[in-house]
Amino acid sequence: xxxxxxxxxxxxxxxxxxxxxxxxxxxxxxxxxxxxxxxxxxxxxxxxxxxxxxxxxxxxxxxxxxxxxxxxxxxxxxxxxxxxxxxxxxxxxxxxxxxxxxxxxxxxxxxxxxxxxxxxxxxxxxxxxxxxxxxxxxxxxxxxxxxxxxxxxxxxxxxxxxxxxxxxxxxxxxxxxxxxxxxxxxxxxxxxxxxxxxxxxxxxxxxxxxxxxxxxxxxxxxxxxxxxxxx
Amino acid sequence: xxxxxxxxxxxxxxxxxxxxxxxxxxxxxxxxxxxxxxxxxxxxxxxxxxxxxxxxxxxxxxxxxxxxxxxxxxxxxxxxxxxxxxxxxxxxxxxxxxxxxxxxxxxxxxxxxxxxxxxxxxxxxxxxxxxxxxxxxxxxxxxxxxxxxxxxxxxxxxxxxxxxxxxxxxxxxxxxxxxxxxxxxxxxxxxxxxxxxxxxxxxxxxxxxxxxxxxxxxxxxxxxxxxxxxxxxxxxxxxxxxxxxxxxxxxxxxxxxxxxxxxxxxxxxxxxxxxxxxxxxxxxxxxxxxxxxxxxxxxxxxxxxxxxxxxxxxxxxxxxxxxxxxxxxxxxxxxxxxxxxxxxxxxxxxxxxxxxxxxxxxxxxxxxxxxxxxxxxxxxxxxxxxxxxxxxxxxxxxxxxxxxxxxxxxxxxxxxxxxxxxxxxxxxxxxxxxxxxxxxxxxxxxxxxxxxxxxxxxxxxxxxxxxxxxxxxxxxxxxxxxxxxxxxxxxxxxxxxxxxxxxxxxxxxxxxxxxxxxxxxxxxxxxxxxxxxxxxxxxxxxxxxxxxxxxxxxxxxxxxxxxxxxxxxxxxxxxxxxxxxxxxxxxxxxxxxxxxxxxxxxxxxxxxxxxxxxxxxxxxxxxxxxxxxxxxxxxxxxxxxxxxxxxxxxxxxxxxxxxxxxxxxxxxxxxxxxxxxxxxxxxxxxxxxxxxxxxxxxxxxxxxxxxxxxxxxxxxxxxxxxxxxxxxxxxxxxxxxxxxxxxxxx
Numbered sequence: 014x015x016x017x018x019x020x021x022x023x024x025x026x027x028x029x030x031x032x033x034x035x036x037x038x039x040x041x042x043x044x045x046x047x048x049x050x051x052x053x054x055x056x057x058x059x060x061x062x063x064x065x066x067x068x069x070x071x072x073x074x075x076x077x078x079x080x081x082x083x084x085x086x087x088x089x090x091x092x093x094x095x096x097x098x099x100x101x102x103x104x105x106x107x108x109x110x111x112x113x114x115x116x117x118x119x120x121x122x123x124x125x126x127x128x129x130x131x132x133x134x135x136x137x138x139x140x141x142x143x144x145x146x147x148x149x150x151x152x153x154x155x156x157x158x159x160x161x162x163x164x165x166x167x168x169x170x171x172x173x174x175x176x177x178x179x180x181x182x183x184x185x186x187x188x189x190x191x192x193x194x195x196x197x198x199x200x201x202x203x204x205x206x207x208x209x210x211x212x213x214x215x216x217x218x219x220x221x222x223x224x225x226x227x228x229x230x231x232x233x234x235x236x237x238x239x240x241x242x243x244x
Numbered sequence: 245x246x247x248x249x250x251x252x253x254x255x256x257x258x259x260x261x262x263x264x265x266x267x268x269x270x271x272x273x274x275x276x277x278x279x280x281x282x283x284x285x286x287x288x289x290x291x292x293x294x295x296x297x298x299x300x301x302x303x304x305x306x307x308x309x310x311x312x313x314x315x316x317x318x319x320x321x322x323x324x325x326x327x328x329x330x331x332x333x334x335x336x337x338x339x340x341x342x343x344x345x346x347x348x349x350x351x352x353x354x355x356x357x358x359x360x361x362x363x364x365x366x367x368x369x370x371x372x373x374x375x376x377x378x379x380x381x382x383x384x385x386x387x388x389x390x391x392x393x394x395x396x397x398x399x400x401x402x403x404x405x406x407x408x409x410x411x412x413x414x415x416x417x418x419x420x421x422x423x424x425x426x427x428x429x430x431x432x433x434x435x436x437x438x439x440x441x442x443x444x445x446x447x448x449x450x451x452x453x454x455x456x457x458x459x460x461x462x463x464x465x466x467x468x469x470x471x472x473x474x475x476x477x478x479x480x481x482x483x484x485x486x487x488x489x490x491x492x493x494x495x496x497x498x499x500x501x502x503x504x505x506x507x508x509x510x511x512x513x514x515x516x517x518x519x520x521x522x523x524x525x526x527x528x529x530x531x532x533x534x535x536x537x538x539x540x541x542x543x544x545x546x547x548x549x550x551x552x553x554x555x556x557x558x559x560x561x562x563x564x565x566x567x568x569x570x571x572x573x574x575x576x577x578x579x580x581x582x583x584x585x586x587x588x589x590x591x592x593x594x595x596x597x598x599x600x601x602x603x604x605x606x607x608x609x610x611x612x613x614x615x616x617x618x619x620x621x622x623x624x625x626x627x628x629x630x631x632x633x634x635x636x637x638x639x640x641x642x643x644x645x646x647x648x649x650x651x652x653x654x655x656x657x658x659x660x661x662x663x664x665x666x667x668x669x670x671x672x673x674x675x676x677x678x679x680x681x682x683x684x685x686x687x688x689x690x691x692x693x694x695x696x697x698x699x700x701x702x703x704x705x706x707x708x709x710x711x712x713x714x715x716x717x718x719x720x721x722x723x724x725x726x727x728x729x730x731x732x733x734x735x736x737x738x739x740x741x742x743x744x745x746x747x748x749x750x751x752x753x754x755x756x757x758x759x760x761x762x763x764x765x766x767x768x769x770x771x772x773x774x775x776x777x778x779x780x781x782x783x784x785x786x787x788x789x790x791x792x793x794x795x796x797x798x799x800x801x802x803x804x805x806x807x808x809x810x811x812x813x814x815x816x817x818x819x820x821x822x823x824x825x826x827x828x829x830x831x832x833x834x835x836x837x838x839x840x841x842x843x844x845x846x847x848x849x850x851x852x853x854x855x856x857x858x859x860x861x862x863x864x865x866x867x868x869x870x871x872x873x874x875x876x877x878x879x880x881x882x883x884x885x886x887x888x889x890x891x892x893x894x895x896x897x898x899x900x901x902x903x904x905x906x907x908x909x910x911x912x913x914x915x916x917x918x919x920x921x922x923x924x925x926x927x928x929x930x931x932x933x934x935x936x937x938x939x940x941x942x943x944x945x946x947x948x949x950x951x952x953x954x955x956x957x958x959x960x961x962x963x964x965x966x967x968x969x970x971x972x973x974x975x976x977x978x979x980x981x982x983x984x985x986x987x988x989x990x
Contacts, residue, residue, distance in 0.1 A: 096477025124478045
């Protein structure tokens, strides 16, 4: 294993039609480091995460995540990469509402081929870690927004991936819930040693990150004013 | 993934299919699609089983002709009779020894002058009087002696006197004599391949369309879950398991439904409606392994459709999108025309569609303009029908967007919403339009096949008219006896003349003067004849004597006064029996002929000759299957429209409070669904016209005429009725869904 950072983006370009969302963008995120990506709506922040997890192919450039050349991955190798190397948190949780939270969390482990007993045991432990008690018989549909995001974070942590990606993880939450999820999320790089990339348009959330970059005109620009800000 | 993990994925898949709006619609759609596939498989098995059973029972009863040196145990011969244009065999049999073996299905020898009837003849309509047509009924023919349970068959043991009226007897030693001596239905049924091909085009294709539509009905929540599983690293097989697990309950219910609908066919000899064919339950029971295999194949097909007909985001490519729950956003992007396998196949399929159209157009000049051209034309139009949905989808998706967008600029309210939705998601319009065009095309194809089978148009009218003529033509061997007993047995008020070959190539008509006079013919003096032009002949006589085959025949007949006699070169008889006004009592004429004139005489009624009525009857299969296929397609169209309405309703649900009583949503749904129906009417009409032209240019190819204005009027009326039904159903569903909408963060 080299000392390559878990997330490396070099000269990354992406466009939809004649609209250039990413223009030779550069980013590197070290293990144990958190980076917030900010920018107005429609600038390509979510597209950046989609590229990192292999949901889209870049027009040009290099994307290396957890040592993998993501654009070159396909089929079973891409699936294995998503199972083992990255955890993803979405704005609305994207949980299966008819499952219990512990089952939603265990789902990632089951897809990785782990036994049901092991996956559920780790899922319970992760839910405890994010502060959500296991309540048998209560489905995810009955959870509050904050509880769903805790469940989503626990699911992303399943299998201890070296890279966590979060797309507007607090976008649907009120103030207190937002603060709790923000603290929980940004503590993870330090407690688990993983790299964290958070896309947000909320400067209060971004302030919790080690670094903040601004997506502007297709470039990822370090935002000095926010470095070391409100933390 | 290990065993426990696999079980977990299935568990995660199963409930996910039935959460959210449209779940019940999806359940019913998949149930129906599976049941129809099972029934279609059952139809294929039943067809092959029926043919196989019919063949084996026919082989077993075919007479073993005595070879030279053998001692025959019975004398045997057969001839054809008919009922409403459908021929059936009448077997004459006479045992020569006490230990002569009985034919299969016959329990005892009838006495001379007695007859055994199959149940279909025994229970035939009273006016046909089968009970007295050939002799006194002494019993029935059992099922093992019948090719199919509904076969019409008679075993007649003639009196010695009647037996002498035919020279066609052959000596037999027993039965199981092979196909060369085959008689009965097996001789006149169409080859199994033709029926199987008709099943494939008219039933299997619509069943597949229904499966595709069902696979996409209410699938948006599942697509969203699959996209999520993809992001979590689910492998292809994990996603496949999730898809299949989610479909287990409706598919299982479909199998049970299909099996339940097939069950009566395994227990009872069911008579298929309208086509008057009774299936042998025993044949189908013996084919149970094939029924099982057909069910497995149906399961494999629905599984394959579920796995293949999915948008890119759910197959592992593309990005998961948030608005899938509402449907109109992610779902439409995901299910767009470029999605999945269909997208990759589009170009070759479009090419094939164009090729088939050209082939249909030039089938006449390129293949001689006759039956070969007709076959090529039917193959080409079938190919066109199969590939047409892809072409229609492609064309509609290319044009509906700009058109609807332009309309939206001048519309307001519901029309604006519908136009914008159609413009943004042309797949919605394209899918429904394709299904409707396919439905219309299928009915057109059934009509083509019918006309090809009958080699003439107006088949149904021929079936209705068969056996209801005003004249009968009787052909009997030289041993026949047109004596007083025969004439007395004829129904009252008929006139009988002999026909044969006359001078100068003209047909000769001969009868006693009273009969000639009654038919407005002259009575020439003995040994002289008078030529009567065709125009001077009684219409019924002209049809019977001159219009045989429809080709340009003799211009008149020679008339001679004399007794009824065999005028043909070999001394055989040709008699024409004409009613004295009104309809001829054909059954009574047949009874007189078979019981007194000649045991193997042949009685024809103009209109039944040339197999046209029999063929028209067999062509009912095509119409029957075409009708069933059209019903399946209408089911698919209904589900498709309902699914669209639900997706649309989910997208516009937030507008419900604006509309108050739901009129806004209902009206918008009406606009959205009305567009595809009207587009389909235009396309189907255009296609029908395009395909009518080659038939008009090469009239010998197929007798199918171009549609009349009445046809188009009926098409328009049907389309309007369909539009009203679809929009009313969909509008109600959309209104109900929108009425339940409440704002929710997630």
